[in-house]
Amino acid sequence: MSHTQPHRQNRVGWLRAAVLGANDGIVSTASLIVGVAAANASHISIVVAGTAGLVAGAISMAAGEYVSVCAQADTEKADLLLEKQSLENDYESEVTELAKIYQQRGVEQALSVTVAQQLMSHDALGAHARDDIGISELTSAKPLSAAFASALSFTFGALLPLMTAYFYQADNLSLVIALLSLIFLAMLGVISAYLSGAKILTGVVRVTFWGALALLATALVGQAFNVTIS
Ligand SMILES: [Zn+2]
Helix, strand or coil: CCCCCCCCCCHHHHHHHHHHHHHHHHHHHHHHHHHHCCCCCHHHHHHHHHHHHHHHHHHHHHHHHHHHHHHHHHHHHHHHHHHHHHHCCHHHHHHHHHHHHHHCCCCCHHHHHHHHHHHHHHHHHHHHHHHHHCCCCCCCCCCCHHHHHHHHHHHHHHHHHHHHHHCCCCCCCHHHHHHHHHHHHHHHHHHHHHHHHHHHHHHHHHHHHHHHHHHHHHHHHHHHHHHHHC
16 A cells, blocks of 8 residues: 555546436436426326436436547547647657646756656657646546446436335325435435535535425426316
């Protein structure tokens, strides 16, 4: 164990995707169920709506994440190709370019050229990828695992309100789902704040605020239809 203080940076990628997925799963499925239940729908309709919401949401999350990470990967590939060509065509100005970057970060002129030359003789493209374009191994995109992680965390989040709706049959289902979901969201806020090293209260407020807003909005929608029907 040489590294006693692990950096949080390498957790940020999957953590962001997992928290976003679970958050989406809870908020969208719970609001869907609350909306349908507030319109006085039958228990089976509520469960069907929630299940359809889970499946649609999980696939949509996976697709969205896949497309966005692919786009990021394409951009990185294109940038690397340009950099590679530029290194082949004009190596000297690439040395100067990298040296200037180190000067801007506080390295003195002569030393910055030495650093640039030595890093580039070791791995020219790698040095430019890191310090010129800003691509590191940490940020290099993995579309399929990102898509899978999103779908999985969405499903996990969606199962919480859906299972509640499945096993709980009473008139106050909307209220129970809404309250439980806010508790789930608060727990999610605590976990994500703990993992990312942020303040607990900030994490909780951030996550539950939008959940409460969504639940309130769909409850009103359901209520409006309920009034119209009866
Ligand atoms: Zn460059």
